[in-house]
Amino acid sequence: MNLNLREIASATMILFAVIDIIGSIPIIISLRNKVGHIQSEKATIVASCIMIAFLFIGEEILKLIGIDVNSFAVAGAFVIFFLALEMILGIALYRDDVPESASIVPIAFPLIAGAGTMTALLALRAEFHVENIIIAIILNTIFVYIVLKSSKIIERFLGKNGINIIRKVFGVILMAIAVKLFTSNINELFQ
Template sequence: MFSFKEIISVTLILFSVIDIIGSLPIIIDLRRKFGAIESEKATFVSGALMVSFLFVGEKILKLFGVDVSSFAVAGALIIFLLGLEMILGRTIFKSEVEADGAAHIVPIAFPLIAGAGTMTTLISLRTEYQTANIIVGIVINLVLVYVVLKSSEWLETRLGPGGLAVLRKVFGIILLAIAIKLFKTNLLPQF
């Protein structure tokens, strides 16, 4: 049931899509505006959203008459655009981050961590990977998210703007490759 290879693949895919390192500038800005970030709450809420969507997402799709392969292709398109956004440094998707009283939960847990790209990816992953391996990948990513949130100030000083830019571009290329694989797996066999 558990596959080390699947867990590593799922973990890397989710890490690229969540892009907690790429979101570091936004997290740093929120920390400056609101003081400390409630890392525990943000991590817990984003984890609850991801696990819930993993189990209920397919039922929601059926309610709208959409099959998982079609959703996976749509997810591949979103992942492809996210990858382009990271590589080219252009904003394709509008940021939904707003400064309100729930700065720890709303902009960080949703949409930064458990946003549309993450939700789409989770449904897409269900077409190729075992659910148990996906859950382990989610948990590993939540640990990484928690560590990054807790150490955002330290990371800001160590990586610098150049280091953050390089990481963002590397994960952008990984996302493009993932998107192409999802297209091949879910779209090409139908033709």
């Protein structure tokens, strides 16, 4: 076992910023208003299963199509960079339309375990031990579950400005992570 508190903390923060469940509160609330109820348990369990499965078979899928982890991590750095830009500038470069029904599909995938999360997982895999990433996934899904269960309370407590401030702070953190990911993996590609 290669448990490392620093790796766990880093991976947890990266996934927290990429999943951006706080920034997704407006989407979650509009879904709850449309359909009445969100299955928080199902959504978080399915999302964590998707993330853990991708952590293990994602690299094999890449090998199958002839892409190494470092190349994927560099591409992932770009995706994370653009996600950070969206968060900091408050713009939407890309966002799926809000679905008609709230079930596993819109919440677990792509809201929680979306393309950005998958990219971050493989990028993390290139730098951290798997057990630390799994702990980070579990910590994040626990937090996601709490947010899904109490989204109305959080919205009232933070208000629109509070949510915007949190998104911008995590956007800056995410941008720094993207730059670090890019520089550490681009060197590997040229060696």
